[in-house]
Amino acid sequence: MSEEKKHGCKVTDIFICARCGYCCQGETTVSLDKDDQKRMIAKLGMEREKVKEQYWRVTDNVVQMKTVDGHCIFYTEDEGCTVHEGRPWRCGQWPLHPSILSDKNNFETIRESCPGINQELSYEEFSEILSCLLDDREKLVF
Numbered sequence: 001m002s003e004e005k006k007h008g009c010k011v012t013d014i015f016i017c018a019r020c021g022y023c024c025q026g027e028t029t030v031s032l033d034k035d036d037q038k039r040m041i042a043k044l045g046m047e048r049e050k051v052k053e054q055y056w057r058v059t060d061n062v063v064q065m066k067t068v069d070g071h072c073i074f075y076t077e078d079e080g081c082t083v084h085e086g087r088p089w090r091c092g093q094w095p096l097h098p099s100i101l102s103d104k105n106n107f108e109t110i111r112e113s114c115p116g117i118n119q120e121l122s123y124e125e126f127s128e129i130l131s132c133l134l135d136d137r138e139k140l141v142f
């Protein structure tokens with residue numbers, strides 16, 4: 001989480017990461033845009049081709065991270081995300097996804113999968129704070 005407070009709305013009122021690692025599990029990952037790729041390469045301090053070979057799954061124009069044993073290649077049980085500053089922006093945004101604001105079902109699904117979400121809040125209460133935090137910025141990272 002890079003900034004705790006924006007416009008008087010506190011991220012911690014709706015979300016505190018429990019560092020459970022659930023969001024790093026699965027056989028696919030979020031995709032990396034061009035900026036994500038550059039940031040990850042810089043963080044790893046390796047040549048692009050080496051990073052691609054070792055860490056990325058590239059399908060047509062879509063770049064994702066490889067998975068190992070059912071989780072993102074950068075996830076370890078001891079340390080969590082081992083590429084934290086170089087992680088894709090979508091990882092930083094999770095679980096406060098803008099789609100929550102347009103569909104209560106998205107809220108329910110995300111809340112069930114992320115124990116860091118404040119489980120005490122109603123959809124309306126949660127949405128009000130998230131809306132304030134997002135402030136129409138597509139790439140807000142927490």
Ligand code: SF4
Pocket residue numbers: 023024029065072073074075076080081082083084087088091
């Ligand atoms: S880059 Fe880090 S935060 Fe994103 S899925 Fe992989 S381990 Fe998890």
Ligand code: SF4
Pocket residue numbers: 016017018019020021022023024094095113114115116117
């Ligand atoms: S699932 Fe939620 S609480 Fe768990 S690590 Fe991911 S963002 Fe944090």
